[in-house]
Amino acid sequence: MGDKDEVDAMPHEVVVSSFYMDKYLVTQEQYQRVCGENPSRWKGDKNPVEQVRWSDAVRFCNERSRLEGLQPCYDVETWQCNFDANGYRLPTEAEWEYACRAGTQTAYFFGSNPLKLADYAWFDKNSGGHPHPVGQKRPNPWGLYDMCGNVWQWCNDFYQVDYYQEAPQENPRGPKNGETKVVRGGAWKFSAQNCRSGYRYNENPGYVDVCFGYDIYGFRCVRSASP
Numbered sequence: 306m307g308d309k310d311e312v313d314a315m316p317h318e319v320v321v322s323s324f325y326m327d328k329y330l331v332t333q334e335q336y337q338r339v340c341g342e343n344p345s346r347w348k349g350d351k352n353p354v355e356q357v358r359w360s361d362a363v364r365f366c367n368e369r370s371r372l373e374g375l376q377p378c379y380d381v382e383t384w385q386c387n388f389d390a391n392g393y394r395l396p397t398e399a400e401w402e403y404a405c406r407a408g409t410q411t412a413y414f415f416g417s418n419p420l421k422l423a424d425y426a427w428f429d430k431n432s433g434g435h436p437h438p439v440g441q442k443r444p445n446p447w448g449l450y451d452m453c454g455n456v457w458q459w460c461n462d463f464y465q466v467d468y469y470q471e472a473p474q475e476n477p478r479g480p481k482n483g484e485t486k487v488v489r490g491g492a493w494k495f496s497a498q499n500c501r502s503g504y505r506y507n508e509n510p511g512y513v514d515v516c517f518g519y520d521i522y523g524f525r526c527v528r529s530a531s532p
Contacts, residue, residue, distance in 0.1 A: 306402050306469075308412070308503025313466045316503075319399045320475045323530035326396065326404050329439040330354075330451050330458070330525050331365065339368050346520040351438035353456045353523040359395075359486045359510030360384070362459045362524040366393040369526065386461055388478070393526040395461040398487045398505075399477045400527060405453065405490070405502045407446040412501045413453065414445040419497040426454025426500050432493035436520070453500035456523035457488040457508070464507035486510045492521040 307316035334350035336357075337343045344356045357365075363384065367377035370392025378387050378394040386394055396404070411417045415425055423431045425443050432454075440450045462468075462479025464487045479487065485507040491500030499506065508522065 325528045327525040355520045396527045398460045398462045427493045428454045436493045457492045458490045459524040460487040462487045
């Protein structure tokens with residue numbers, strides 16, 4: 306985990322327990338079906354849902370869990386995550402990077418040449434100034450689509466610039482508190498550098514309440530695997 310070119314993400318070894326991850330970003334069609342609304346600016350059933358706050362993503366996870374007869378992971382009073390529940394949740398930053406890298410150690414999961422990024426991601430050089438339907442680009446080696454580009458993906462963790470210096474090796478879940486949440490993966494209006502597997506970014510979890518909302522944040526869900 307990490308990237309030697311990032312001051313807040315020096316490479317280090319991490320162990321994560323088994324988990325399942327959505328093959329695709331959560332789409333507007335899915336979000337509408339579960340939550341009864343579509344907050345996105347760039348409308349399209351197969352487009353990733355965007356203009357969602359961290360708390361919106363968490364509420365989606367809980368409601369999706371209930372609809373499928375699973376135990377919700379989040380207490381919406383405290384926003385704490387119960388990692389022992391069998392329902393849906395946001396990935397930890399470590400889980401997200403593990404899934405994105407898919408066993409690779411290069412800058413991107415396809416190697417270190419950013420000129421190849423257009424085959425795998427929508428970013429500032431090829432997006433045309435907007436997000437695109439999920440699954441149109443090539444997947445990573447584990448069959449996960451849009452792990453980089455299209456929209457930034459909310460993670461469960463609070464962000465802390467030096468967290469890696471104190472993080473446990475096994476199942477790191479971020480600091481206990483903070484002002485911003487981790488987002489990963491890059492987005493349609495960001496550069497190739499922001500799409501690297503180890504690149505860290507963060508945002509105020511309630512940012513969408515400010516101004517008109519921001520159309521670069523989406524998410525995908527994970528579930529902890531049974532022992």
